[in-house]
Amino acid sequence: xxxxxxxxxxxxxxxxxxxxxxxxxxxxxxxxxxxxxxxxxxxxxxxxxxxxxxxxxxxxxxxxxxxxxxxxxxxxxxxxxxxxxxxxxxxxxxxxxxxxxxx
Amino acid sequence: xxxxxxxxxxxxxxxxxxxxxxxxxxxxxxxxxxxxxxxxxxxxxxxxxxxxxxxxxxxxxxxxxxxxxxxxxxxxxxxxxxxxxxxxxxxxxxxxxxxxxxxxxxxxxxxxxxxxxxxxxxxxxxxxxxxxxxxxxxxxxxxxxxxxxxxxx
Numbered sequence: 149x150x151x152x153x154x155x156x157x158x159x160x161x162x163x164x165x166x167x168x169x170x171x172x173x174x175x176x177x178x179x180x181x182x183x184x185x186x187x188x189x190x191x192x193x194x195x196x197x198x199x200x201x202x203x204x205x206x207x208x209x210x211x212x213x214x215x216x217x218x219x220x221x222x223x224x225x226x227x228x229x230x231x232x233x234x235x236x237x238x239x240x241x242x243x244x245x246x247x248x249x250x251x
Numbered sequence: 252x253x254x255x256x257x258x259x260x261x262x263x264x265x266x267x268x269x270x271x272x273x274x275x276x277x278x279x280x281x282x283x284x285x286x287x288x289x290x291x292x293x294x295x296x297x298x299x300x301x302x303x304x305x306x307x308x309x310x311x312x313x314x315x316x317x318x319x320x321x322x323x324x325x326x327x328x329x330x331x332x333x334x335x336x337x338x339x340x341x342x343x344x345x346x347x348x349x350x351x352x353x354x355x356x357x358x359x360x361x362x363x364x365x366x367x368x369x370x371x372x373x374x375x376x377x378x379x380x381x382x383x384x385x386x387x388x389x390x391x392x393x394x395x396x397x398x399x400x401x402x403x404x
Contacts (some may be wrong), residue, residue: 151307161300180348187344195336198261205252208312238293238340245285246348 153214154226162233166240173244180247184239191235196220196228253316254328262335269342276349277342286341293337294330301325301333 152160170177177184202208203222210224218225270277277283304310305324317326 151309154304154309157300157304157309165296183347184344187340187347191340191343195261198257201252201261202254202257205257205316206313207252207254207257207316208310210310211308214307214309234293234336235340238289238337239344241289241292242285242341242344243348245289246281246345 151214153216154210154224155216155229158226158230158233162237165237166233169237169240169244173240173248176244176247177240180243184243188232188235188239191239192228192232195231195235196223199223199227199231254312254326254332255318258328258331258335262332262339266335266339266342269339269346273342273346276346282345286338286345289341290334290337294333297333298323298325298330301329 200221200223215224215226220228302323302325312326312329317328320327322330
C-alpha cells in the first residue's frame with residue numbers, strides 16, 4: 149500500500165496551522181517573542197528525551213522505510229520535529245487566545 | 252514500562268508539580284475555559300491524522316505495553332498523551348505569561364518597595380485576625396499613589 153512518509157505527512161498537517169496562527173495573531177506572538185520560543189524549545193527537548201525512553205522501552209516503534217533516516221540516538225528526527233511543531237501549535241494557540249482580549 | 256507508566260512519569264508527574272506551584276492561580280476562569288477549548292481542538296485535530304498514520308503503519312504500539320484497546324487504530328493512551336501534552340504546554344505557558352504580567356504591573360522601584368512594605372504589614376496584622384484600619388489605609392494609599400503615577404505617565 150503506497151502512502152506518505154512521516155516527514156511530509158507531518159509538515160502538511162502542522163504548517164498550515166502555524167501559518168494561520170501567525171496571520172491571525174502575529175502581533176501577539178511578536179510581542180511575546182522573548183517568552184514562548186523558549187517554552188517551545190524546552191518542551192521539544194523534554195519530549196524528545198521522553199520519546200527516547202518510550203522507544204527504548206518498546207512502547208512504540210516506526211516503519212523505518214518511511215523515515216528520512218536521521219536519528220538522535222533512538223529518536224528519529226521526525227519525532228523531534230513532531231514535538232517542536234505540536235508544542236508550537238499549542239503554545240502559540242494559547243498565547244494568541246490569552247492575549248487577544250487582554251491588551 | 253507500559254504506555255500508562257510513561258504517561259504517569261513524563262506527563263502526570265510534571266503536571267502535578269505545576270499544579271502545586273500554581274495552586275490558586277489555577278482558579279482563573281479564563282485560563283480554565285481556554286485550556287478546555289484548546290485541549291479539545293488538539294484532540295480533534297490529532298485523532299484523524301494519527302489514525303491514518305497508524306493505518307498506513309508509519310508507527311505502531313506494542314500490544315503488551317498498552318491496555319490493548321483501539322479507538323480507531325489508536326490506543327486510548329495516545330489520546331491521553333495528546334490531551335496531557337496540551338495541558339502541560341498550556342499550563343507552563345500560563346505560569347510564565349502571568350508571572351511576566353505581574354512583573355510588568357509592578358511599576359517603579361519605589362512603588363514596588365512601598366507595596367511590599369504595605370503587604371508585609373497587612374499579612375502581619377492579619378495573622379491576628381481582622382486587618383487593622385492602619386494597615387488597610389496604608390494599602391489603599393499605595394494603590395492611590397500608583398494610579399496617580401499611571402495617570403501622569
